[in-house]
Amino acid sequence: MSAPAPLLVVGDALLDHDLCGRAERLAPDAPVPVVSAARRTTRPGGAALAAWLAAADGRPVTLVTALGDDESSACLVRALGGRVRLVRLPLTGDLSSKTRVLAEGTPLLRLDDGDGRAREATDEARRAVAEAGAVLVADYGRGTAEVLREELATAAARVPVVWDPHPRGERPVPGVRLVTPSASEARGFAGDERPEGAGALQTAARDADTLVRAWRAASVAVTLGGRGALLSHGDTPLLVPSPVTADGDACGAGDRFAATAAGLLADGELTESAVRGAVHAATRYVAEGGARAVSAPPVPAPPAVDAEPTDDALRTAARVRAAGGTVVAAGGCFDLLHAGHVALLQAARRTGDCLVVCVNSDASVRRRKGGGRPLVPVADRIRVLRALECVDAVAVFDEDTPERLLAELRPHIWAKGGDYALERLPEAPLVESWGGQVVLFPYLDGRSTTGIAERAALSPRPAGLAPGRGHR
Structure with a gap:
């Protein structure tokens, strides 16, 4: 850049x-x-x-x-x-x-x-x-x-x-x-x-x-x-x-x-x-x-899309917190971004003054989802998330769960989809330790990356299109 x-x-x-x-x-x-x-x-x-x-x-x-x-x-x-x-x-x-x-x-x-x-x-x-x-x-x-x-x-x-x-x-x-x-x-x-x-x-x-x-x-x-x-x-x-x-x-x-x-x-x-x-x-x-x-001190130029974005996310959270605003964070793999993801992120952003998205690294996704995932590499997932108007910054974590990153961000609100039960979130006690709150948002039924990938795999290919080849 x-x-x-x-x-x-x-x-x-x-x-x-x-x-x-x-x-x-x-x-x-x-x-x-x-x-x-x-x-x-x-x-x-x-x-x-x-x-x-x-x-x-x-x-x-x-x-x-x-x-x-x-x-x-x-x-x-x-x-x-x-x-x-x-x-x-x-x-x-x-x-x-x-x-x-x-x-x-x-x-x-x-x-x-x-x-x-x-x-x-x-x-x-x-x-x-x-x-x-x-x-x-x-x-x-x-x-x-x-x-x-x-x-x-x-x-x-x-x-x-x-x-x-x-x-x-x-x-x-x-x-x-x-x-x-x-x-x-x-x-x-x-x-x-x-x-x-x-x-x-x-x-x-x-x-x-x-x-x-x-x-x-x-x-x-x-x-x-x-x-x-x-x-x-x-x-x-x-x-x-x-x-x-x-x-x-x-x-x-x-x-x-x-x-x-x-x-x-x-x-x-x-x-x-x-x-x-x-x-x-x-x-x-x-x-x-x-x-x-x-x-506040001048904000450095934003990093290149394929660069490590976490420092920018930490600066954004610190700047909003210093101005008395509410920092909201949401997390996930966001592999094949779909309508359910977008609805969650839009709802989360409306609850505060900035939204930081915590996204799993490629290695973290593989450990959680298996060897065939992610379908989309982290650099591309970051680019797509940053293109959403409701997203202010993106941070990447390499662990299976985002506690270490959350401890640095210290968001006021940790947003999750309603398909999660509060007791299943290992990060909830951490968020509450600094006065933060876990907030669940309604889940759009029937939307999932796995379902989209399975339907795509089962769909018939157009005649004459070889596997692994796309239209130009």
């Missing part, structure tokens, strides 16, 4: 603060909640968050943004921690920052400070745009895209450019590969009256079609929150649904979507694949705690 391609992020950096506490009573002098035991956290915001997230994917990132000599600018540089290369534009005024006050994770109030704007472009910034292989414009309406507009227009004719717009920002330059407004932003940009009786999808499709033409963009992806995104090239749109419903803090999910889409386009993916990957990444971002997880 080749290394992730470099990405240039051009846009307006912000500094974000959260004050998180408890609200158990109202103030005596006004009907407002009193937030107590508040804990303050600080993180990159705006274009700086998009750059931070792109760097967390393991790719080299350069951020072109306006910074000054004020304390907020200095604090932002410290928050980035050297994860991205900075190309600074001069800033007029103080860096913009926002402070959210939250009670038990629910926002109550937001305070905005700083009115700084990019003053002018620099030769270093112009060179960075001219030499970029892919560009994300994270426009928050504070002048960075404006002072580099001519250079960005030239880049759009040469390399993939993704433009994440803002109602107070610049129109995307003509020729950008993808524009990523939210549904409410697309409605405001399109400007037409909403068609009477039209649903959210109809409205988003109409708005996207309008904006593709008005902006002369190759495509527009309207993000729909928990429903996914609607991609339009100016004709029949493609709906890319979220793999699961993720409840949580959605602050920064748009930046996660845009950063992922731009990175995948930089890697050479088609627009449809980039949007699909961006929907998955944004869903996972929300499920794993959203903005609360940004203080």
